[in-house]
Amino acid sequence: MKIVVLDGYSLNPGDIDWGPLKDIGECEIYDRTSFTDKEEILQRIDDARIVLTNKTPLDEEVLNAAPNLEYIGVLATGYNIIDIDAAAKAGITVTNVPAYGTEAVAQFTFALLLEITSQVGLHNQLVHNGEWSSNFDFSFFVKPLTELQGKTLGLVGFGRIAQKVAEIGHAFGMKVIFYNHRPKNSKHEWLQQVSLNELLSESDVVSLHVPQTPDTKELINSSALQKMKNTAILINTARGGLINEKDVAEALNNEQIAAAAMDVAQHEPINKDSPLLAAKNCYITPHIAWAPQETRRRLLDIVVNNLTEFLAGRKQNTVTS
Numbered sequence: 001m002k003i004v005v006l007d008g009y010s011l012n013p014g015d016i017d018w019g020p021l022k023d024i025g026e027c028e029i030y031d032r033t034s035f036t037d038k039e040e041i042l043q044r045i046d047d048a049r050i051v052l053t054n055k056t057p058l059d060e061e062v063l064n065a066a067p068n069l070e071y072i073g074v075l076a077t078g079y080n081i082i083d084i085d086a087a088a089k090a091g092i093t094v095t096n097v098p099a100y101g102t103e104a105v106a107q108f109t110f111a112l113l114l115e116i117t118s119q120v121g122l123h124n125q126l127v128h129n130g131e132w133s134s135n136f137d138f139s140f141f142v143k144p145l146t147e148l149q150g151k152t153l154g155l156v157g158f159g160r161i162a163q164k165v166a167e168i169g170h171a172f173g174m175k176v177i178f179y180n181h182r183p184k185n186s187k188h189e190w191l192q193q194v195s196l197n198e199l200l201s202e203s204d205v206v207s208l209h210v211p212q213t214p215d216t217k218e219l220i221n222s223s224a225l226q227k228m229k230n231t232a233i234l235i236n237t238a239r240g241g242l243i244n245e246k247d248v249a250e251a252l253n254n255e256q257i258a259a260a261a262m263d264v265a266q267h268e269p270i271n272k273d274s275p276l277l278a279a280k281n282c283y284i285t286p287h288i289a290w291a292p293q294e295t296r297r298r299l300l301d302i303v304v305n306n307l308t309e310f311l312a313g314r315k316q317n318t319v320t321s
Contacts, residue, residue, distance in 0.1 A: 002026050002048040003025045003027045004045055006053045007032050008030065008052075011300060012300070016300060042066065048069065051071070051073070053072065054074070071092065071310055073094075073307055074096040074097065076290075082094050084320055093315075100302055101295050106168060107168075108285075109237050117145065117146040117147075117233075119141070151204040152174065152177060152203050153174040153175065154178070154205065155209055156196070156199065156207070156209060157210035158179075176190065177199055177203065178192075178199070180193060181215070205232065205235065206220075206234050207236075208234075208235065208236045208238045208239075208242050212238070217241050220248065225247060228251075228257050231258050233258055233261070234261070236261070249282070259283070265287075269286070
């Protein structure tokens with residue numbers, strides 16, 4: 001049985017073992033495959049029954065040209081790169097990997113927030129540049145530092161990651177509120193569900209934790225930003241398309257909000273002309289919240305288990321009917 005991995009480098013740049021996957025069948029593992037070269041995609045799929053992909057798209061044209069293909073395993077939670085309807089029509093099972101990165105993404109959400117509020121990176125660099133050793137005062141800071149205690153943390157969405165972020169925020173002494181598109185019960189008395197407008201106007205920190213859908217595309221736009229405090233911080237560790245980059249950049253440059261931190265962008269890698277790159281107080285990381293080694297090992301374990309269950313005739317984490 002032939003298993004093809006189209007773009008394995010992001011998951012495994014060489015620091016984890018493909019062995020559990022290789023134990024299942026003959027593996028051809030490519031670091032990267034062109035997103036736009038369908039001839040290359042089809043050449044690599046060839047006669048494989050099993051294909052694993054992270055971001056390499058598999059559309060109807062590709063699926064129809066791969067008659068032996070029975071199973072697609074997405075090496076991520078999001079599966080919008082697959083034409084699910086076409087896969088279902090072709091009898092191809094598609095699986096994904098939900099909930100593997102809850103702890104890592106929640107941790108990274110606060111890494112971004114703490115970088116803004118505590119300015120560790122900036123002051124570390126200043127010390128190494130000699131500015132402390134040549135300073136008259138025993139302590140100095142060049143940007144305002146902020147306590148989280150007593151601040152309001154507003155979570156847009158309330159899935160697993162947001163719930164973990166809520167717990168961390170509460171541990172910091174923050175007031176935590178959340179918006180969800182439908183009512184969601186909370187077991188904590190310190191947690192309150194509010195409308196989106198309330199959340200935007202009341203929050204000191206707005207953190208996004210929803211999938212990108214037609215309803216959430218550019219959810220944070222000029223209208224939403226106008227409702228936020230001019231001292232507010234915007235955090236996005238979810239999907240780049242949740243924000244309008246031009247509107248957020250303008251809000252930062254006009255001091256309509258205080259700061260923003262993103263681990264995602266509308267186009268990835270980020271476009272060189274993205275307005276966020278030149279915006280004031282905008283912190284951007286290259287989609288790495290999911291990338292701790294422990295997290296990627298967990299992802300691969302689930303990928304292998306998904307495939308094992310499929311081969312045994314059982315469904316696990318399937319996104320096709």
